[in-house]
Amino acid sequence: MALAKLGVVVLDCPDPRALAGFYAEVLGGTVEGDGEWVDVKVPGGPSLAFQAAPGFVAPQWPRADHNSQQFHLDLTVEDMDAAEKEVLALGATALDAADRTRTWRVYADPAGHPFCLCAC
Incomplete structure (x- = not known):
């Protein structure tokens, strides 16, 4: 229970x-x-x-010392490239999105919280 x-x-x-x-x-x-x-x-x-x-101090990704990522959101999407274009247009920042062979890409929201776009 x-x-x-x-x-x-x-x-x-x-x-x-x-x-x-x-x-x-x-x-x-x-x-x-x-x-x-x-x-x-x-x-x-x-x-x-x-x-x-x-x-508020935004987390920094990736950092092993103070002010590192404390949590992140995994957001599943059907089309990674289309979703990336949209989140960037909304104000997200790419943190680790260059590797197109992985099934996820890392971004920061406008306040600096890390989140991932993940393939379904």
Whole structure:
């Protein structure tokens, strides 16, 4: 028997509404809320939440020392090249996307959180 159930994944960031908008576009979700806590409701999937974090410092990938990646999201896509084009247009930054032989590519969202586009 499980001790708990996952409620929501929360990303700290400097501007919750802006980052929620990025992920709503990527995941096809809707943004709910304003201010220091904003949710993205994803049809048929779990929600993501975004919380204002004063003094936020973006993780750096890859780094073995302080301020390294603390977690990342794996987002499955059918067409890696098309998805890459879209996330870059939305404000993502490629971190490790040059190797086209792998089944994943690494990016940072506009606040600096790493995420991967992964082939289905």
